[in-house]
Every structure is written in C-alpha cells, then in structure tokens.
Amino acid sequence: xxxxxxxxxxxxxxxxxxxxxxxxxxxxxxxxxxxxxxxxxxxxxxxxxxxxxxxxxxxxxxxxxxxxxxxxxxxxxxxxxxxxxxxxxxxxxxxxxxxxxxxxxxxxxxxxxxxxxxxxxxxxxxxxxxxxxxxxxxxxxxxxxxxxxxxxxxxxxxxxxxxxxxxxxxxxxxxxxxxxxxxxxxxxxxxxxxxxxxxxxxxxxxxxxxxxxxxxxxxxxxxxxxxxxxxxxxxxxxxxxxxxxxxxxxxxxxxxxxxxxxxxxxxxxxxxxxxxxxxxxxxxxxxxxxxxxxxxxxxxxxxxxxxxxxxxxxxxxxxxxxxxxxxxxxxxxxxxxxxxxxxxxxxxxxxxxxxxxxxxxxxxxxxxxxxxxxxxxxxxxxxxxxxxxxxxxxxxxxxxxxxxxxxxxxxxxxxxxxxxxxxxxxxxxxxxxxxxxxxxxxxxxxxxxxxxxxxxxxxxxxxxxxxxxxxxxxxxxxxxxxxxxxxxxxxxxxxxxxxxxxxxxxxxxxxxxxxxxxxxxxxxxxxxxxxxxxxxxxxxxxxxxxxxxxxxxxxxxxxxxxxxxxxx
Amino acid sequence: xxxxxxxxxxxxxxxxxxxxxxxxxxxxxxxxxxxxxxxxxxxxxxxxxxxxxxxxxxxxxxxxxxxxxxxxxxxxxxxxxxxxxxxxxxxxxxxxxxxxxxxxxxxxxxxxxxxxxxxxxxxxxxxxxxxxxxxxxxxxxxxxxxxxxxxxxxxxxxxxxxxxxxxxxxxxxxxxxxxxxxxxxxxxxxxxxxxxxxxxxxxxxxxxxxxxxxxxxxxxxxxxxxxxxxxxxxxxxxxxxxxxxxxxxxxxxxxxxxxxxxxxxxxxxxxxxxxxx
Numbered sequence: 001x002x003x004x005x006x007x008x009x010x011x012x013x014x015x016x017x018x019x020x021x022x023x024x025x026x027x028x029x030x031x032x033x034x035x036x037x038x039x040x041x042x043x044x045x046x047x048x049x050x051x052x053x054x055x056x057x058x059x060x061x062x063x064x065x066x067x068x069x070x071x072x073x074x075x076x077x078x079x080x081x082x083x084x085x086x087x088x089x090x091x092x093x094x095x096x097x098x099x100x101x102x103x104x105x106x107x108x109x110x111x112x113x114x115x116x117x118x119x120x121x122x123x124x125x126x127x128x129x130x131x132x133x134x135x136x137x138x139x140x141x142x143x144x145x146x147x148x149x150x151x152x153x154x155x156x157x158x159x160x161x162x163x164x165x166x167x168x169x170x171x172x173x174x175x176x177x178x179x180x181x182x183x184x185x186x187x188x189x190x191x192x193x194x195x196x197x198x199x200x201x202x203x204x205x206x207x208x209x210x211x212x213x214x215x216x217x218x219x220x221x222x223x224x225x226x227x228x229x230x231x232x233x234x235x236x237x238x239x240x241x242x243x244x245x246x247x248x249x250x251x252x253x254x255x256x257x258x259x260x261x262x263x264x265x266x267x268x269x270x271x272x273x274x275x276x277x278x279x280x281x282x283x284x285x286x287x288x289x290x291x292x293x294x295x296x297x298x299x300x301x302x303x304x305x306x307x308x309x310x311x312x313x314x315x316x317x318x319x320x321x322x323x324x325x326x327x328x329x330x331x332x333x334x335x336x337x338x339x340x341x342x343x344x345x346x347x348x349x350x351x352x353x354x355x356x357x358x359x360x361x362x363x364x365x366x367x368x369x370x371x372x373x374x375x376x377x378x379x380x381x382x383x384x385x386x387x388x389x390x391x392x393x394x395x396x397x398x399x400x401x402x403x404x405x406x407x408x409x410x411x412x413x414x415x416x417x418x419x420x421x422x423x424x425x426x427x428x429x430x431x432x433x434x435x436x437x438x439x440x441x442x443x444x445x446x447x448x449x450x451x452x453x454x455x456x457x458x459x460x461x462x463x464x465x466x467x468x469x470x471x472x473x474x475x476x477x478x479x480x481x482x483x484x485x486x487x488x489x490x491x492x493x494x495x496x497x498x499x500x501x502x503x504x505x506x507x508x509x510x511x512x513x514x515x516x517x518x519x520x521x522x523x524x525x526x527x528x529x530x531x532x533x534x535x536x537x538x539x540x541x542x543x544x545x546x547x548x549x550x551x552x553x554x555x556x557x558x559x560x561x562x563x564x565x566x567x568x
Numbered sequence: 569x570x571x572x573x574x575x576x577x578x579x580x581x582x583x584x585x586x587x588x589x590x591x592x593x594x595x596x597x598x599x600x601x602x603x604x605x606x607x608x609x610x611x612x613x614x615x616x617x618x619x620x621x622x623x624x625x626x627x628x629x630x631x632x633x634x635x636x637x638x639x640x641x642x643x644x645x646x647x648x649x650x651x652x653x654x655x656x657x658x659x660x661x662x663x664x665x666x667x668x669x670x671x672x673x674x675x676x677x678x679x680x681x682x683x684x685x686x687x688x689x690x691x692x693x694x695x696x697x698x699x700x701x702x703x704x705x706x707x708x709x710x711x712x713x714x715x716x717x718x719x720x721x722x723x724x725x726x727x728x729x730x731x732x733x734x735x736x737x738x739x740x741x742x743x744x745x746x747x748x749x750x751x752x753x754x755x756x757x758x759x760x761x762x763x764x765x766x767x768x769x770x771x772x773x774x775x776x777x778x779x780x781x782x783x784x785x786x787x788x789x790x791x792x793x794x795x796x797x798x799x800x801x802x803x804x805x806x807x808x809x810x811x812x813x814x815x816x817x818x819x820x821x822x823x824x825x826x827x828x829x830x831x832x833x834x835x836x837x838x839x840x841x842x843x844x845x
Contacts, residue, residue: 049796058799080805088800094746095790096797098739100717109801111810120810142745156801363760383762392760398782399750400757416762446785460761 001071002027003164003196004051004086008065010221011046011055020221021047023065028196030163033210035229036200038217039244040451040482044200047217048168051198052086053079069164084113087157091169093149102128102144102152103137106159113160127159131185145349147178151185158189165189166198171206173476175349175505176547179206186210204248205550208271218243234269244484249508249551250276253563262562273554280559314339314468314499315360315390320370322352322359329355331523337468337516342490342500344510344531347520348545353503354472356520360501361470362386374467384416390468391461395476397453401445406437406456409445413464431459435489451482458489462498469493470501475509487513508549511535519544535560593820594636594713599722601821602710605828610703612836619695621839622702628831629705637713651704655697663693716741722815732804739794743787750786754779 006026010019020043028034036044049055053074056063067074069085090096099105106124115123128134131151133144141149150170157165167186171179183206190197190210201207214232216225224243225232233240233247237255240247247255254270257263263279270276313336320333329352337343337360347353359366362378371378373389394400403409410428419427432438435455440448445456454474461469469490475483487509490500504510510517510531518528521544527534534540541548552560590596609625616622630647633639639647663685671688678685720738723729758778798804 052800054796054799058796078805079799080802083800083802083805088797090793090797090800092793094742095793097742098735098794098798100738104717107812108803111812112802112805114806114808114810117810117812120812160801358756361760363756383760387760387762394753394757394760396753396786398785399754400761401782402758402761402778412761446781 002029003070004028004198005068005071006047006051006065007068009047009050009067010064011043011050012062013046014060018220019043019062019064021217021223022221024217024221024223025065026215026223026226028164028198030196031193032212033190033197033199034213034215035204035207035211036198036215036217037204037240037245038221038224039219041221042217042219043221044217045168048088048166048198048200050074051164051166052088053077053082054088080112083109083162084160085162086164086166087160087162089150089153089157089165089167089170091172093146093153093173096153096156097141097149100140101137102133102139102141102155105141105152106155109156109160123159123161127155130158130188131155145178145181146174147181150174150178150182154182154185154189163194164196164198166200168200169202170199171201171203176507176549179203180547183207183209202246204246205250205273208248208250216240216243216245230271233271237269248272249549250554253551254279257563273551276551277554277559280555280562312339313337314374315501316372317360317366318370320356320359320366322355322364322366324355329523330359333523333525335518335525335528337499337501339467339499340494340497341516342494342502342514343516343518344514345501345503345518345520346505346507346510346541346544346546347526350522351520351544352523353520357470357472357501357503358392361390361392361468363392387413387466388417388464389466390470391458391464391466393457393461393469393471393474395473397457398446400457400460401453404444405442406432406445406448407441409456410459410463413460417464427463431463435459451485454482454486455489458486462493467497468499468501472503473505474502475504475506483509507541507546508551511549511552519546521545592637592713594632594709595638596820597713597824598726598815598817598821599710599714599719600726600817601824602714605825606706606709608829609832609835610706612832613699613703613706615842616699617692617695618839619691619698621835622695622698624835624839625702625832626698626705628835629702629709632709633705633712636709643712646708651701655694655701658697658700659690659694661693662696663689663691666692718813718815721811721813722817725811725815726817731809735803736798739798742794743790746790747783747787751779751783754782 004027006024009024010022012019020041022043024047026034036047038044046055046061049059050063050067051069051074053067055061056075057079063075069077069082072082072085074082097105099108103124106127107120110120110123125134125137128137131154133148133152133155136144141152144152153170154165154167170186171182174182186197186199187210189195199207199211208229211229214225214227214229215223216232216236218224224239225236233251237247237251248271250270250273254263254276257280258265258267258269267279270279315335315337317333317335320330320335321328322330333356345353345357355364358364360371360373360378362371362373362381362383366379368377368379373386376385376389378386378390401409403412407428410431411424414424414427428441429438432441435458437448437452437456437459440452445453448456458469458471471490474486490502491513494500502514514531516529517531517534519526519534519541526544527537527540535548535552547553551563555563594602606629613622613625633643633647637643666689668684668686668689671686671692672684674686674688674691676684677687677690717738720729720734724731724734758775
C-alpha cells in the first residue's frame with residue numbers, strides 16, 4: 001500500500017472560479033523524494049496543504065476526490081491525528097515557531113500527542129542532533145539564522161517520526177547560506193531512505209541532487225508530467241519552460257549551449273552543475289566549490305573601479321559614512337552608478353546593503369554633500385524633490401500603500417506636486433495601462449493579487465518620472481513567475497532610459513540580469529564594476545562572504561567564460 | 569538590517585532565567601502564589617489616600633525583592649532610579665494640577681507672583697504618586713522573578729486555564745518584536761511617499777491611522793500561518809498535553825501567601841488610612 005494515495009483531487013478555494021489542483025491522482029511510496037513543480041497558481045501549495053488535511057479542515061475549500069494517508073482519509077481524520085503520519089515544513093521560518101527554546105519547539109508536537117516525558121526528551125534530542133542543533137537546545141530560536149530556523153522546523157518534523165514529510169517552499173525566504181543549511185539537513189534525512197518526502201520548491205539547483213521524482217502541475221492545476229526527475233526534466237524541457245516552471249540553472253545553461261551548437265544534440269541535458277561541467281567541451285571539472293580567495297592575487301578593486309568611470313554616473317557617493325545610533329554602518333563609501341545601468345548591490349548579511357540604498361535614495365537622509373542624484377543632494381532635499389529624481393520600492397509593496405484606491409495611490413505623488421487634475425488623469429491612466437491595472441483603478445490596493453501589488457508599487461515610484469528606480473530585495477520570497485515578471489519590467493524600464501538600482505541576495509539573478517554590480521563587505525565597497533568582470537575575477541565574491549550560485553561554484557572561470565560568451 | 573535577518577527581540581519573554589540558588593526564595597515560589605499574595609494589598613491600595621501606607625508597602629516590596637532575588641544592574645536602575653524619579657515627577661505634576669480651592673486652607677509652600685502652591689496640594693500629589701509606586705513595587709515581586717512560560721504553565725496546571733488559550737497567548741508574544749520592526753518599515757515607506765500632512769496632533773493621528781491597515785494586513789496573514797503551523801503539529805489533539813515542566817504548588821507557597829497577607833493586614837491596621845480625620 002502506498003503511504004500517500006491521491007485520487008482525482010480537485011480543490012477550489014473560496015472565491016476562485018476553477019479548481020487548482022484539478023483531477024490530480026498520485027501515489028507516493030516510502031523512500032521517494034518527489035519534487036512538486038508548476039507555475040504560479042497551479043496549486044502546488046494547495047496540494048501540499050491537502051496532504052495532511054489542513055485543507056479542508058483548517059482552510060475552507062471545496063474538495064472533490066480523495067487523499068489517503070496510510071489508508072486514512074485526510075478529510076475525515078482530524079489534522080492532529082494525521083500529523084503523526086504527515087509532518088509539514090512551511091515557507092516562513094518565523095511563522096512556524098511557537099515556543100521559547102529549541103528544545104521546547106521540537107517537544108511541542110510530541111507534548112501535544114501526549115507522549116510520556118522521557119520519550120519526548122529522547123526523541124527531541126535525537127531530532128536536534130540530526131540537524132546539528134543539539135548543542136544549542138536551550139537557545140531562543142530567534143538567535144538562529146533563517147536557515148537555522150528552517151533546520152529547526154525540519155527537526156520538529158523528524159521528531160514526530162512521520163513517514164511522510166511535506167516541505168512547502170522551505171528555502172524561499174533564505175539566503176544562499178541558509179539554503180545550503182537546509183539542504184544539508186534534508187540530504188541526511190533522505191539518506192535514511194525510510195520516509196517519503198514531498199518537496200514544493202522552486203530552487204531546483206539544490207534539490208536536484210537527491211530528488212527521485214518530479215510531479216508537474218500545469219497552469220490549470222492538472223497533472224502534466226509525473227515520473228523520474230531526470231526523465232521529466234530532460235524530455236520535456238521546452239514544455240516546462242513554456243508553462244513557466246523553473247528549471248535548474250545547469251539545465252538552462254546546457255540548453256543554451258545546445259542551441260549554439262557547443263553541446264551536441266544527442267548529449268543528455270545536464271541537471272546539476274557537476275553534470276554541466278562534465279559535458280562542457282574543454283571541461284576538466286574543477287573542485288570549485290572549495291576554492292577560496294587566493295591571497296596572492298592582486299587586490300581586484302582598483303582596476304575594476306576605474307573601468308567604470310568612463311560612463312557618466314547618475315548617482316554619485318563620495319566618502320559616504322552612515323551611522324545608525326552609535327554604530328557606524330557604512331564607512332566612507334565612494335561609488336558611481338552609471339546612468340542607464342541595472343546595478344545590483346550585493347553583500348553578506350549585515351554588510352550594509354539596505355542602509356546604502358536607503359541613504360542613496362534619501363529614505364534615510366544621508367549627511368549633506370556626500371551623495372548626488374543627478375543634480376540633487378538628497379541630504380538637503382525634501383522628500384518631494386527626491387521623489388522626482390529617484391523612486392524607491394520597498395520589499396513588501398503593502399508597506400508603502402497609503403490611499404484607498406489604485407487610482408489615488410498613483411495620483412498621490414502628483415497631487416502633492418499640485419499637478420492639474422486633467423494632467424493627473426492622463427498620467428495615471430497611462431501608468432494603469434502600462435502596468436495592466438486599468439480595470440483595477442477603483443480597487444483598494446490591498447485587494448490586488450501579489451503580482452499586481454508589486455506592479456502598483458513600482459508604478460507609484462515611477463509616476464513622478466524619476467531617472468533612477470531603487471528596489472530593496474524585490475524578489476525576496478517570490479516565485480519564479482513573479483520574479484520574472486518584475487525583471488522583464490525592469491529590463492523594459494532600462495530600455496527606456498531609467499537607471500535601475502537593486503539590492504538583492506540572489507546572485508543568480510545578478511549574474512543573469514545586472515549590468516553592473518557593487519559588492520559590499522562590512523560597510524565598505526569591496527569591489528564594483530561590470531557584472532561579467534566581477535564574476536570572472538577569482539574569489540572576489542567569496543572574499544566578501546558571499547556564496548556564488550551553484551552553477552558558478554561548479555565551474556572554473558574558463559568554463560564560466562564559455563557560458564558567458566555563449567549567452568552574449 | 570536586511571530582510572534575511574529577522575528582527576531580533578529586545579525583550580525575550582521566554583528567557584528561561586538563570587537557575588537560581590536556593591537562597592533566592594522568590595524565584596522558587598509558584599508564580600500564582602506571588603500574584604495571590606500581593607493581590608489583596610493592591611486592591612486595597614487603590615482606595616488609600618495617605619502617604620504612610622504606600623510607603624510601608626514600598627518598603628515591604630523592596631525588602632522582599634532585594635533579599636529574595638538576584639539584583640541585576642537593570643533591576644537596580646529600575647528600583648532606585650526609575651521609580652523614585654517617576655514618583656517625583658508624578659508627585660509634582662499632580663500637585664500643580666490639584667484644584668487650589670480645595671486646599672487653600674493649608675500652609676503655602678511656594679509663591680510665584682499671584683500663584684501659590686499649597687502644601688495640601690503637594691501632599692495629594694505625592695499620595696497619588698506613592699500609591700502608584702507601591703502598586704508597581706508589589707507587582708514587581710512577581711514580575712521580576714517569574715517568566716512568561718512559567719506563569720502560563722502555572723495557570724494551566726493550577727487554575728485549570730485551557731492550555732489552548734495559554735499557549736496561544738504565549739505564541740502571540742512572538743508577534744511583538746516582529747510588529748515593532750514592521751511598523752518602522754511602514755513609517756519609512758510612508759515618509760518616502762511624502763505622506764506628511766503637517767505636524768499637529770491631528771495630522772499625527774491621521775498618519776497613525778494610515779499605518780494600521782498595512783500593519784493589520786500583515787498581522788492577520790502572519791497569525792493565519794502560525795495557526796496552520798500549530799494545527800499541523802497536533803496542537804489541540806487531546807484535552808491535555810504532556811507537561812515537561814511541572815510548576816508545583818507547595819507548602820511554602822501557602823506559607824508565603826499567608827505571611828504576606830498577614831503583613832498587609834498588619835500595615836493596614838497600624839496606619840488605618842480610612843480613619844476619620
């Protein structure tokens with residue numbers, strides 16, 4: 001008997017017109033690691049919530065078909081009882097911690113199940129040891145990093161001894177280090193081979209190493225493909241791309257090389273960076289993952305900075321020092337952002353990325369005379385003047401909404417400038433059309449979908465026609481489709497002459513989209529210059545405490561050069 | 569600072585507290601005993617108007633705190649700086665506010681031009697301030713020596729509060745630092761939009777109102793997620809749950825309650841603040 005048996009499952013959320021997932025039937029056996037893939041809106045997370053009965057028991061929805069866990073229906077068996085069979089790990093590490101210490105957290109579910117105290121303790125210890133957190137069992141979970149907290153959530157799932165573990169986008173809110181942490185814990189769990197793991201994940205690069213099966217839902221929520229992960233991804237690459245499913249970076253790279261005739265057509269597409277390195281023509285795969293900065297190399301900063309100055313800068317910082325309270329966060333930053341570029345600011349946690357972009361954009365006014373945006377010093381200017389030079393988009397669009405309709409939201413910046421009503425109507429109408437929000441003009445901004453909110457927040461920043469648009473972690477916690485939509489939008493803006501400045505922790509995004517990159521380390525500019533040059537330099541990102549994308553780590557600079565050439 | 573690092577809690581409601589040696593007896597009492605012991609005195613103090621009674625209770629509370637628990641720099645600052653300062657501020661503040669017509673029979677203390685500060689006004693002001701301070705000091709007996717989880721556990725174990733309520737309240741503590749952080753981001757975002765509207769109290773009120781919608785939207789979503797995570801971990805599966813930490817109610821707790829109430833009665837008997845003047 002399969003552990004998990006799903007038959008003809010259709011789920012329609014309250015207010016939705018059609019079900020997603022729709023008529024899905026799958027069986028999952030012990031030892032399987034099933035990746036659930038699909039575009040945004042295909043019902044991946046909904047499917048995950050149905051597997052332990054949270055849908056329909058905690059989240060009301062119309063459900064037809066059946067889900068059985070070890071022969072018990074998830075519609076009728078209480079969630080609490082099912083939890084012994086199906087454990088869940090959710091996306092937001094903050095939203096699944098309820099107690100004050102790591103030990104209490106792991107024990108929480110066991111105590112709810114009324115296990116005797118000594119068993120609670122022995123199982124909790126085992127689970128914490130397994131994810132490498134036992135020596136911190138008395139800590140408040142707040143002291144852990146995001147990756148650490150997700151590992152704790154995995155320990156909670158392990159402790160319950162459930163034969164099925166469902167993980168719903170467990171790494172979407174994490175930085176590269178956190179993703180590695182989580183996958184190290186998961187790989188260990190997979191190795192034991194006695195559980196079934198259902199993984200909803202868009203970061204395929206890390207998952208590819210141990211996934212055994214891919215279950216793909218299409219835009220309508222129907223089962224599109226189901227089979228061994230290698231076969232599904234290799235044989236349906238084009239269909240998957242058309243559907244809007246993320247593919248491993250190595251597969252995308254391999255596909256691009258094949259199109260350019262560098263990779264023979266009959267060679268199988270690579271799924272992992274290691275496989276890619278192996279199929280590249282000149283490729284002796286290098287132990288790149290362990291390579292660290294070579295101290296004998298000349299300091300890369302100076303040469304690269306000078307390469308920049310030939311282009312006219314639109315944002316300039318000279319000796320910019322920013323204090324927050326008594327602590328100095330940024331120490332004497334000298335920086336030029338070239339006009340018309342898409343410049344990414346990257347750096348490890350605490351390097352000062354957000355502080356820098358907020359100072360440049362005047363969100364937190366910088367000291368006078370240190371920053372120039374075009375011809376304006378944000379240290380001396382009013383918010384209104386600044387807004388006509390640089391637009392700022394916060395990470396969570398909801399935070400910056402202040403009006404009751406989409407129209408008023410866009411009109412706000414113009415009304416503050418006493419623009420005549422007729423012109424406001426024109427310019428807002430144009431913005432609504434451009435961002436596909438015409439039919440939403442009278443809707444409350446909070447009632448928009450996630451993608452629409454993001455577009456509106458960009459629109460409000462652009463309505464005053466600034467030459468620079470600054471965005472703080474705009475793709476954080478978003479799925480591929482929404483991230484892609486935003487990046488296309490930014491590319492369009494850049495084509496029209498807007499300079500885009502973006503803070504991100506996603507180095508793959510930087511490698512793929514940014515023309516220029518600024519690497520911060522400990523409040524100083526570690527390096528800055530054209531993105532391709534920075535990625536070509538050895539050990540530059542690593543020495544700033546950053547982890548290169550999986551693809552870059554597995555390839556030596558020569559192979560990366562081949563890829564870059566092929567892409568260019 | 570970036571979104572990846574979560575807001576760190578400045579106040580940790582869960583901190584287990586360093587295991588205290590036996591001589592720090594307040595830390596070893598049942599949290600409910602500390603509440604039950606001071607409650608009668610607190611209720612009666614609300615109706616007290618003299619200076620002497622609250623002073624006695626402040627002395628009693630300070631004596632217990634200083635002898636019965638570990639005094640950190642923070643508690644010392646609270647006891648010997650913050651509270652005396654608060655008393656002085658509230659005391660003088662209230663004496664200015666008191667209607668002079670009611671106390672103009674008492675001796676004048678200060679005369680500025682045509683305005684007189686009567687000793688009667690100062691007395692009333694300080695009686696109020698000391699009353700508040702005494703209530704606070706009594707509450708601190710339990711407050712400084714009890715952790716949030718222990719109070720919840722004791723409420724569940726002895727008062728039979730349903731554990732679903734107790735533990736949900738405890739989980740809600742986690743929201744506080746998160747909301748503080750979120751509020752600061754929302755304020756910065758609104759400032760950038762040029763949402764000023766002036767500096768008066770009404771403009772500030774209007775601005776505050778604008779923060780509520782995004783804050784609430786985030787809070788509700790967060791609460792829903794936490795609720796799902798708790799459901800998924802068998803919360804509420806049975807009418808009771810395993811308690812690893814027993815918070816016993818022992819003889820010493822009864823002795824403490826009885827002794828404290830006796831001491832309270834003695835103070836009230838000696839000062840008898842309600843005697844007709």
